[in-house]
Amino acid sequence: xxQVTQNPRYLITVTGKKLTVTCSQNMNHEYMSWYRQDPGLGxxxxxxxxxxxxxxxxxxxxGYKVSRKEKRNFPLILESPSxxxxxxxxxxxxxxxxxxxxxxxxxxxxxx
Amino acid sequence: xxxxxQSPEALRLxxxxxxxxxxxxxxxGLRGLFWYRQDPGKGxxxxFTLYSAGEEKEKERLKAxxxxxxxxxxITAPKPEDSATYLCAVHSGNTGKLIFGQGTTLQVKP
Numbered sequence: 001x002x003q004v005t006q007n008p009r010y011l012i013t014v015t016g017k018k019l020t021v022t023c024s025q026n027m028n029h030e031y032m033s034w035y036r037q038d039p040g041l042g043x044x045x046x047x048x049x050x051x052x053x054x055x056x057x058x059x060x061x062x063g064y065k066v067s068r069k070e071k072r073n074f075p076l077i078l079e080s081p082s083x084x085x086x087x088x089x090x091x092x093x094x095x096x097x098x099x100x101x102x103x104x105x106x107x108x109x110x111x112x
Numbered sequence: 113x114x115x116x117x118q119s120p121e122a123l124r125l126x127x128x129x130x131x132x133x134x135x136x137x138x139x140x141g142l143r144g145l146f147w148y149r150q151d152p153g154k155g156x157x158x159x160f161t162l163y164s165a166g167e168e169k170e171k172e173r174l175k176a177x178x179x180x181x182x183x184x185x186x187i188t189a190p191k192p193e194d195s196a197t198y199l200c201a202v203h204s205g206n207t208g209k210l211i212f213g214q215g216t217t218l219q220v221k222p
Binding site for chain 1: 143144146148153154155156157158161199201203209210212213214215
C-alpha cells in the first residue's frame with residue numbers, strides 16, 4: 001500500500017530533551033515536507049526537501065532541523081524542544097512535477 | 113502576499129441539506145488549488161485539484177469549482193460520514209509553496 005508513515009504517533013516530552021520524529025514514504029517521491037498544524041493557524045510548512053541531500057526552510061523553521069540522506073526518509077529533529085513546539089506534525093510527499101501532496105497520519109507532540 | 117481564507121469556520125447541516133464551502137485566495141502565479149478532507153486525528157486526504165478558472169471536479173456528493181478569486185466545494189445531500197474538516201490550499205508559482213486555509217469544519221447530523 002502506498003503510504004507515508006510517521007513515528008511516533010504520540011509523544012510527550014520535557015523542555016530541552018532532544019527528539020526525532022521519523023517520516024518514511026514508499027512511493028519513490030522526490031519531494032518531502034514537514035508541516036505543523038495549530039488551532040486557528042492552519043497548516044504551516046517547517047522544512048521541505050526537493051530530493052536527497054537538498055533541503056530548504058519553510059515558513060516556520062526556527063527550532064527544527066531536518067536531513068535527507070535517503071529518498072524514502074525525512075526525519076524532523078528538535079534539538080531542544082520548547083513548549084511552543086507543542087503541536088500536531090504532518091509529513092507529506094509528492095512526486096516531481098506534481099502539485100498533489102500525500103500526508104502521513106500525524107504526530108501529536110506535547111512539550112512540558 | 114499569498115493568502116487563503118476559508119468560510120465559514122464551522123458548518124452544521126442536517127442530513128440531506130445541501131450547502132457550499134468557500135475558499136477565497138490571493139496568490140502570485142497559481143499553480144493549482146487543492147481540496148483536502150481531514151478527519152479528527154488523521155492527516156489530510158487529497159480530494160481535488162483545480163488548475164484554471166472554470167474548471168470543475170466531482171466525486172460522489174462533492175463538487176469543486178474554481179474562479180479567478182475563489183473556489184467552492186458544493187456538498188449535495190450530505191450524509192453524516194461527510195462530517196470532517198475540509199481544507200483548501202493553493203500552490204504559489206512565485207514561492208513554490210503550498211499555502212493552506214484554516215479549514216471549514218462540517219458536521220452533518222442524521
